[in-house]
Amino acid sequence: MSDPARSASRAAPLLQMSGICKRFGSQRVLRDVDFDLRAGEVHVLAGENGAGKSTLMRILGGALAADGGTIEIEGGPVRFRRPRDAAHHRIAIIHQELSLVASMSVADNLLLGREPGRLGWMDRAASAARARRVLERVGLRLDPHGPAGALPISAQQLVEIAKALALDARIIVMDEPTSALSEPEARRLFERIADLRSQGCGIIYITHRLEEIYALADRITVLRDGKLVATRRAADLPAGELVRLMVGRSIGDQAPRRAPAAGDVILNVRRCTVRGAASGRRPVAEGISLSVRRGEILGLVGLEDSGVSKTLWAIFGALGSRADVEMEIDGRRRHVASPRQAIEAGLALVTNDRRKSGLVLGMDVVENATLAALPRFSRRGWLDRRAELERTALSANELNLRCASLRQSVATLSGGNQQKVVLARWMMAGPRILLLDDPTRGVDVGAKHEIYFLMNEWSRQGCGIILTSSEWPELLQVSDRIMVMHRGRVAASFRGGQATPADLLRAAMGHATNE
């Protein structure tokens, strides 16, 4: 707090947004919101999905025009008509969905639109040198000529930040940057954020994770239903109070505990092996054996590239000939060669990327919800549209799905509600074994609670559940057993409640410790 740069900046905030209003049609999504950012601070913007965080940031980024209010940068009023205007004022926004051009090289991505050279001829040496310089600032040492799409997501994230630095950005907005990162990767990102802060950048950070908020924030602003609820120093806002401000009601444990259950083994997987995408690559998963009992939640943990997700896909038959799996369901051998057969065998897979592999965004809530159980809603191929609607309405109530209409396109729903549609789909399919790949990713606190509630319900009904999560404390809380994977192999297993996140991390990083 005695840092001179920081106390000096207190006089003239880097950014001052005052009285920002925005309405879409008759709905007021931002009402008179004030927000300021000082040089050298991390200001966390918190709130449930739909609170207006993204809208406020889109206004700051010039993608949306405010209906009222002013924006000042270092005391001078500015007006943004398009994203370029914001970039001109050294504002960079790093979106949750990364925006790198996968087929282009890292250097080309970094300098896109500002390539060094003259008369349209690119100076490859100069651009590589410049790319290396900015990459070093985010702690990345890699070949700038390699394709960006080949990098792991964590590296792509850092490249995005490097891109902001290449723009000389002073105001950097990060929208849930860790949603695709594992714990140590996230920690590395935090170190970079600390660097940026000490270089005098102001950082606006949006996240749903409490640990991150307190690891990073100097100040916290809470939005709810488009209104400013509070802006406070992080030290003055304890976690319980923050959650209460966000949801407007107090909420118990995020991940509810339940009585451990132990029925018969429902799923037994032996020697699951997934070959690499190209020949010569190391296998993504090798000789994974696991079993799940009725009513049991098995946590599966691993860092990026550990093969956790691919193992779930392989069990679900979604990798075709890339995977070899031997499995027994209810003690009988089953051959599952496609998702279709998997569903018939009573399996369900919720993937960790609902926009890419979960929802059909052009279809409405009902059509998405019934997709996996469509044969049940049709007789001789004819759809029973009324039954579809009624069954979906039932699930929507159970899951507390918030939408204006069940005939609304799922693209217009918030992240948490989209995830509930995915879960409704699998509820209808009536599975006995659930493979849930990070089901609470990018959803707000309320929806998270409901998702865990649904998982408990499933386990009470005797389903076996394999769960992965990027939030290990939650996973530790709900799992009966936890298996840790490291580079495609099982590294350790723990009983629920007996491990700490540090134990998991050690195992996931390859330090063998069992039980």
Place this chain on the structure above:
Amino acid sequence: MSDARTDSDTSIAEPRRAAGSTLSAFLASPVATALLALCFVLALGLLFSGDGAFHKWATHRDALRQASVYGILACGMTFVIITAGIDLSVGSVLALVAVMFSTLSIHEAWPPWLAVPACLALGGACGAASGLVVAKWRIQPFIVTLAMMVFARGLAKTISGGMKVSTAMQLPDGSWTAAPVPGIFRLIDSRLLGDNVSFVSLVFLACIALSWVILSRLRWGRYLYAIGGNEEAARLSGVPVAAMKIMAYALAGLFAAVAGLCQAAQEQQGDPEAGVGYELTAIAIVVIGGTSLMGGRGGIGLTLLGTLTIGYLDKILSVNAVPEASRLMLTGVIIIAAVLLQRRKN
């Protein structure tokens, strides 16, 4: 107060739809836009009625008749485009079936109850073959159907010996004679209801109805939309993706065969050069209607409106004696205008 509404409505991305009335939701829908385009063309017809020709029913009957073959092709094209594919072979398949139908009906004297199913099976098989290659070997639909386009044209020329298959027949002694026009040809080319409706227009409407049932009422249709909207999500939800794609292309081939039967009957011959460029008109109709080439969005009602728009546009220009060169240029401009209009809301 509006607080209550905010609570129950969490959609931020596009709240206009959630908050809007039914009417404004309709006005924002592709159907409204497609209707607008059609009304615009009809208004042009009223304005430039070609000395009153536009006020006569016969003009409308003929406009519908002339648009029917294109419309039938567009029905099949709609299935494929909804799966985010494309079928360039329908014009060639039309020619192949026209040649086949003429050969069987005129020269081989097959009865219609044999010839018609045989021709439909041929068209469907061509489509299914394309679909099989697209679905199983994952080659881009553009390439696969381009190959089928060339292949089917070649097959049509092989069967016909490169000549039009007509009722003119050479007798063993070298002299020419005209065989009678088969009854089935005359039936398809007839007009019904006191000369007021062409038979082919009814075939077109039947195709629209059948397509509507498949797309809107059958499970298959839902699967096609899901595949076009997000193939990966569809596959992971247990949708039989390969079978559905094969079906979509087979339907495109089947409808191309129906169009080929109509074409042969109307021309009273099987021309191996028929249908060149028809696939592009069919694609234009689907797109003008508002079905997205990206897949997953659109519908057969839009294709009906698109067919009428293109059909009337052509008729209005011809009753006003606009030369063909200008007609083509105008059509090009109108296609772009219609698509821009559609994109306004998306």
